[in-house]
Amino acid sequence: MRALLLSRIHDVPDYPKPGVLFKDITPLLADAAAFAALTDALAELCLRHRATKVVGLEARGFILAAPAAVRAGLGFVPVRKAGKLPGPTLGQVYDLEYGSAEIELHTNALDPGDRVLVIDDVLATGGTAEASLRLIRRAGATVAGLAVLLELGFLDGRGRLLPTLDGAPLEALVTL
Structure with missing residues (x-):
């Protein structure tokens, strides 16, 4: 499956700024067989880690997270940039290279007994993922793990996340 996924991820040089090599997953999403294989793999991780909810x-x-949640028979919870969710939210601020950002989830989205698998497309430096793990724990849920389609190992996001994962697994379907 790794070869199939990699063959559908295209490099876009100098996007969104000069010097960045962007990993474009839209060709993978446009290929029904590749997208189904990815969804199945992520759903299997949800089940393996006994998740009760999936955060995207x-x-x-x-x-990636919504179809995996449906395939695994679980609920989906979005974690969004600050100000994008209606109603009461819980937020988590995190540092960027220049400045900071904030993510939020609805205050009633997770229950104390929930085991949450976080899913994202790419693990780069790990800032957003780290903030999401903290946010999930602040909401009273347990982190069952973090799953990504693609890990950019040379940026060492894994090293940054290990303390915050606190023993929960980090699963990358493809590592570069």
Whole structure:
């Protein structure tokens, strides 16, 4: 499956700024067989880690997490940028290279007994993922793990996340 996924992820040089090599997953999403294989693999991780809910990180994480949750028979919870969710939210601020950002989830989205698998498309430096793990725990749920389609190992997001994962697994379907 790794070869199939990699063959559908295209490199886009100098996007969104010069010097960045962007990993475009839209060709993978457009290929029904590749997208189904990805969805099945992520759903299997949900079941293996005994998740009761699936969190998807804005924005491409939504595209991967929602069908995986449905396939696994679980609920889906979006974690969004601040100000995008209606109603009461719980927020988590995190640092960026220059400045900071905030993510949120609805205050009633997770229950204390929930085991949450977080799904995102790419693990780069790990800032957003780390903030989501903290947010989930602050909401009273347990982190069952973190799953990503693609890990950019040379950026060492895994190293940043290990303390915050607190023993929960980090699963990357493809590592570069």
